[in-house]
Amino acid sequence: MPPGFQQDNAMTEATFAPRVFSGIKPSGGLTLGNYLGAIKRFVEMQGGDFETIFCVVDLHAITVWQDPEELKRATREVAAGYLASGIDPEKSILFNQSRVSAHAELGWLFNCVARVGWMNRMTQFKEKAGKNAEKQSLGLYAYPSLMAADILAYHATHVPVGDDQKQHVELTRDIAAKFNHDYGVDFFPLTTPVIEGPAMRVMNLRDGTKKMSKSGESDMERINMTDDADTIAKKFKKARTDPAPLPESLDGLKDRPEAKNLVDIYAGLSGMSAEQVIAEHGGAGWGQFKPALADLAVEKLAPISSEMARLMDDPAEIDRIMARGAERARAIADPIVSKTSELMGLLR
Numbered sequence: 001m002p003p004g005f006q007q008d009n010a011m012t013e014a015t016f017a018p019r020v021f022s023g024i025k026p027s028g029g030l031t032l033g034n035y036l037g038a039i040k041r042f043v044e045m046q047g048g049d050f051e052t053i054f055c056v057v058d059l060h061a062i063t064v065w066q067d068p069e070e071l072k073r074a075t076r077e078v079a080a081g082y083l084a085s086g087i088d089p090e091k092s093i094l095f096n097q098s099r100v101s102a103h104a105e106l107g108w109l110f111n112c113v114a115r116v117g118w119m120n121r122m123t124q125f126k127e128k129a130g131k132n133a134e135k136q137s138l139g140l141y142a143y144p145s146l147m148a149a150d151i152l153a154y155h156a157t158h159v160p161v162g163d164d165q166k167q168h169v170e171l172t173r174d175i176a177a178k179f180n181h182d183y184g185v186d187f188f189p190l191t192t193p194v195i196e197g198p199a200m201r202v203m204n205l206r207d208g209t210k211k212m213s214k215s216g217e218s219d220m221e222r223i224n225m226t227d228d229a230d231t232i233a234k235k236f237k238k239a240r241t242d243p244a245p246l247p248e249s250l251d252g253l254k255d256r257p258e259a260k261n262l263v264d265i266y267a268g269l270s271g272m273s274a275e276q277v278i279a280e281h282g283g284a285g286w287g288q289f290k291p292a293l294a295d296l297a298v299e300k301l302a303p304i305s306s307e308m309a310r311l312m313d314d315p316a317e318i319d320r321i322m323a324r325g326a327e328r329a330r331a332i333a334d335p336i337v338s339k340t341s342e343l344m345g346l347l348r
Helices: 010-015 032-045 068-085 102-111 116-120 123-135 138-152 163-183 229-237 257-270 274-281 286-312 315-343
Strands: 019-024 051-056 092-096 158-160 192-194
Touching: 019 032, 019 068, 019 138, 032 051, 032 068, 032 158, 032 257, 032 286, 051 068, 051 315, 068 092, 068 286, 068 315, 092 315, 102 138, 102 315, 116 138, 123 138, 123 163, 138 163, 163 192, 229 286, 257 274, 257 286, 274 286, 286 315
Parallel strands: 019 051, 019 158, 051 092, 158 192
Antiparallel strands: none
């Protein structure tokens, strides 16, 4: 198993085969943050001693209004990003969430298990809703319950996530534990969040204190996975830095958010640790390091961008791959949801 995959509870180890589930929401386009924080790790997880299931979570996208045609395009683009980055639909199950009705059905069943107090503690709703919480959709408030269903519909034992999503996996564990307790079973695993890697939280190229976002005001703040080689290089060369050169040790990056972000990105793209990056480039000025980072990013990302463009020119092929993945997903999820209903006393 990759680093970070510890079996942290006896029930998971004894009862459930190792299975990974994760997904990305199709809204706003894919960024370098999606690649380093998620997709690159997904690719590395393929072919191990566990089954890998990756999803485009389009039901989560509609918690806020989406233009229907744009949502279709964005869903295909996320799938293209998966495929272009190396997700193999023969090694992994790849599909879009709405093709598998088990997600929505189990989401409702979990709405009846989860507690309102648990939802009130979800920090992402507070951040997204802001002062207009009363005007938000019920779906936006309750979507952590659907996220739990996404995971537990497959009895997933591990979920690769960033720090900002860890709370949702903890909620998934709470729902699984309460269901098991309420119905006197060991039916759902207590899923383990997997948080690892030097660039788990990729920050804004213009403000290192803010996360790189699909919805930032300026396109120069982020690297889009659809950016071509020239655009990638330009953005890194113009990324905000401070006057001092790179330090000789990691301690020297403290209180230097832009410098730390660029070091972390270099580490994530190269497969090195941040310590190794500093050992190799410590003392270098930005006129030396940023071109080196730009060259590395172009080498790693430009082929993905080109392949995404090719795939998007053939949407029927993307749809075929996701439809086949959905068939495989239903074969796993439908019996689990059916058994859940039976345990709850519902006649099927």
